[in-house]
Amino acid sequence: MPVAARRGSALVALAAVAGPGLLAGLSDDDAPGITTYSIIGADYGYQLLWVLALSTLALIVFHEVGARVGLVTGQGLTGMIRDRYGVRAAAFAVLALVVANVGTTCGEFAGVAASLEPAVPRRVSVPVAAVGVSLLVLRGSFHRIEHILLVLSTVFATYLVSAVLAHPDWSAAGRGLVVPSIPLTGAALAATACLGTTLAPWGLAFIQSYAVDKRLTPDDLPYERIDVCVGAIMTGVIGAAVVIACAATLHQSGTSIKDASDAAGALRPLAGDLASSLFAAGLLGASLLAASILPLSTAYSVCEALGDEAALDDPFSDAPTFYISYAVIVCVAVAIVLIPGAPLVQILFLSQALNAVLLLPLLVFIARIAGDAQVMGRHVSGRFASAVAWGTIALIGACVSTDVGPRPAVSMPRAGPSWGRRPGPQRSAEESSAGRSDLRLHPGDHHRLLGVHRAAAQRAAKRQDDEPDPAQGQSDPDDDAEHRQPLRHVGHVERR
Amino acid sequence: MHEPGPVRSLRVLTLTALLHEPVLDVEGRPIGHARELIADAGASPPVVTGMIVGGRRVALGTATPLTAGDAVPRGDLLLVRDLLDVQVLDRSGRHRGRVGEVELGRGSEGALVVSAVETGLRPVLARLGLRRLARRAPADRIPWAHLHPQVGRAHAFSAELHDPPRRFHRVMRARRRPPR
Numbered sequence: 001m002p003v004a005a006r007r008g009s010a011l012v013a014l015a016a017v018a019g020p021g022l023l024a025g026l027s028d029d030d031a032p033g034i035t036t037y038s039i040i041g042a043d044y045g046y047q048l049l050w051v052l053a054l055s056t057l058a059l060i061v062f063h064e065v066g067a068r069v070g071l072v073t074g075q076g077l078t079g080m081i082r083d084r085y086g087v088r089a090a091a092f093a094v095l096a097l098v099v100a101n102v103g104t105t106c107g108e109f110a111g112v113a114a115s116l117e118p119a120v121p122r123r124v125s126v127p128v129a130a131v132g133v134s135l136l137v138l139r140g141s142f143h144r145i146e147h148i149l150l151v152l153s154t155v156f157a158t159y160l161v162s163a164v165l166a167h168p169d170w171s172a173a174g175r176g177l178v179v180p181s182i183p184l185t186g187a188a189l190a191a192t193a194c195l196g197t198t199l200a201p202w203g204l205a206f207i208q209s210y211a212v213d214k215r216l217t218p219d220d221l222p223y224e225r226i227d228v229c230v231g232a233i234m235t236g237v238i239g240a241a242v243v244i245a246c247a248a249t250l251h252q253s254g255t256s257i258k259d260a261s262d263a264a265g266a267l268r269p270l271a272g273d274l275a276s277s278l279f280a281a282g283l284l285g286a287s288l289l290a291a292s293i294l295p296l297s298t299a300y301s302v303c304e305a306l307g308d309e310a311a312l313d314d315p316f317s318d319a320p321t322f323y324i325s326y327a328v329i330v331c332v333a334v335a336i337v338l339i340p341g342a343p344l345v346q347i348l349f350l351s352q353a354l355n356a357v358l359l360l361p362l363l364v365f366i367a368r369i370a371g372d373a374q375v376m377g378r379h380v381s382g383r384f385a386s387a388v389a390w391g392t393i394a395l396i397g398a399c400v401s402t403d404v405g406p407r408p409a410v411s412m413p414r415a416g417p418s419w420g421r422r423p424g425p426q427r428s429a430e431e432s433s434a435g436r437s438d439l440r441l442h443p444g445d446h447h448r449l450l451g452v453h454r455a456a457a458q459r460a461a462k463r464q465d466d467e468p469d470p471a472q473g474q475s476d477p478d479d480d481a482e483h484r485q486p487l488r489h490v491g492h493v494e495r496r
Numbered sequence: 497m498h499e500p501g502p503v504r505s506l507r508v509l510t511l512t513a514l515l516h517e518p519v520l521d522v523e524g525r526p527i528g529h530a531r532e533l534i535a536d537a538g539a540s541p542p543v544v545t546g547m548i549v550g551g552r553r554v555a556l557g558t559a560t561p562l563t564a565g566d567a568v569p570r571g572d573l574l575l576v577r578d579l580l581d582v583q584v585l586d587r588s589g590r591h592r593g594r595v596g597e598v599e600l601g602r603g604s605e606g607a608l609v610v611s612a613v614e615t616g617l618r619p620v621l622a623r624l625g626l627r628r629l630a631r632r633a634p635a636d637r638i639p640w641a642h643l644h645p646q647v648g649r650a651h652a653f654s655a656e657l658h659d660p661p662r663r664f665h666r667v668m669r670a671r672r673r674p675p676r
Contacts, residue, residue, distance in 0.1 A: 075583065079583070083594075086581065087581065087620055087623045088624065091620075091624055306620055307593050307596060307615060307617075307620065308593065308594075308616075308617070309594075310591075
């Protein structure tokens with residue numbers, strides 16, 4: 001019996017079905033996502049809002065397809081890969097997902113740490129957050145977990161308030177949203193990062209598995225479509241609010257940022273304490289939500305590939321693989337974030353590269369399944385839906401091949417360690433003497449690795465060249481060289 | 497996709513091991529490797545009647561190639577396509593594993609039949625080439641008699657959409673555990 005049919009009116013039925021689309025969409029606005037949007041707003045103003053609109057459309061398309069495949073086949077993504085392509089393909093996919101998701105989970109816990117530092121040290125905040133999200137999943141029932149995660153999602157409203165408090169130019173924002181324009185420097189990288197952070201492989205795996213776990217049926221599909229659309233649109237609106245808040249303040253004042261916590265700090269003198277605090281609170285909530293959902297998505301994927309499908313309501317004795325997978329992902333991510341000297345930047349680089357590698361095959365796979373009448377029956381994708389899906393895949397493929405493909409992997413070891421640093425003037429003596437700053441992880445590291453930050457850094461360096469800063473001249477020349485080193489690998493500079 | 501492995505016993509053949517054995521013609525010359533086994537789904541247990549070698553259907557025992565373009569007859573069960581890696585559900589529709597291996601045996605008249613399926617970690621590890629680990633891994637053997645096609649919710653191959661040969665996609669039900 002469909003979930004919707006067990007409830008009364010349409011509104012109540014919708015409330016009963018809603019969840020997969022909301023959670024999968026909103027968890028895409030995680031710490032790396034907020035960072036990307038912040039940097040786009042600070043560096044390009046309102047100009048790239050249309051990319052966010054396109055990313056939201058892509059999110060709607062593929063989350064709808066993923067949810068539909070889950071509802072119709074009753075199988076999660078890696079389970080379908082095993083079913084259709086065999087155990088080796090499933091093993092490869094799940095291995096790549098596990099590695100990529102561990103790296104991304106590191107980013108989420110680093111986001112928790114960044115949003116609470118320096119008030120709460122990371123050796124306290126990260127373990128507490130890990131225990132909290134683990135208890136939530138290990139001890140709660142499906143509905144309790146879903147309700148708590150949905151309540152946690154309301155923290156994103158803080159970004160909407162921040163955007164309003166920033167007193168943006170709404171007409172310019174509207175123009176940026178509907179009129180496509182390409183800034184001269186770094187726009188392709190920024191667009192790719194925006195697309196990449198909005199549509200993530202783990203989100204695709206999550207929505208399908210979670211819809212199956214919720215026991216939604218094809219009869220629930222109309223309500224689930226609404227859930228997906230609302231979730232994706234809210235994701236886009238929140239992303240746009242972050243871009244607008246940063247565009248109205250940081251871009252206007254010419255302030256360049258390196259991560260979302262920088263944005264929160266930089267907003268204080270420009271938009272007031274409340275906007276800044278709300279921005280930081282949003283980052284904390286976003287990190288916690290994604291830190292809960294990422295290990296969950298991974299655990300689903302592992303169990304499906306092994307043929308040991310589990311559900312959130314299963315006790316540990318019935319689903320040891322599920323709970324052990326969840327715990328292992330959380331523990332490994334926490335350990336990586338807390339261990340001094342761990343190669344965080346390289347790990348994040350690998351996870352982002354794997355996400356990029358995984359995204360296209362997963363999208364192709366999902367589109368093929370959704371277009372297979374033997375599998376999907378009357379819920380098979382129509383011509384228009386197929387054309388939209390394949391067109392989106394082509395667009396993403398073009399972005400990824402333009403951005404990721406030509407970048408030489410050999411640049412990574414040389415530039416890597418400096419990417420985790422804050423700029424020299426912002427580093428305290430304690431940080432320097434403890435040697436922690438070299439490995440400090442900021443949410444922006446993800447997208448620095450994808451290239452966005454390199455474009456931002458290039459713009460900042462250009463400003464510094466134009467207006468020499470006396471303080472900068474006193475910094476350690478080696479340190480300065482390290483900060484500038486990534487600029488040597490900016491794709492569009494090398495391609496000229 | 498499927499891994500080579502020795503055929504250890506004539507009494508217990510496994511599908512994935514058989515797939516990589518060379519197929520010989522009546523004069524003993526290899527004609528290729530089987531990539532699919534065909535069984536008569538109407539029989540219980542299903543009797544293996546042929547295989548697909550190099551894109552051609554071959555009747556079992558004669559190794560006589562049929563004419564190209566011979567379609568799989570309606571009602572036939574393709575063991576790789578229709579059985580391997582599909583889900584096993586219990587009576588309440590909950591997941592109870594995934595078919596990792598198909599066990600073949602001798603029927604009452606000496607015909608090769610599908611005797612059971614194996615779920616669990618062991619067949620997965622074995623197919624990935626991790627045989628040492630596989631020996632210690634858990635597995636469940638479900639006799640064919642305990643499996644029943646079931647048109648459940650969201651059946652991907654419901655009757656009005658997909659004529660036989662029926663994919664046993666999400667349609668297997670095991671009796672080995674009571675419903676929760």
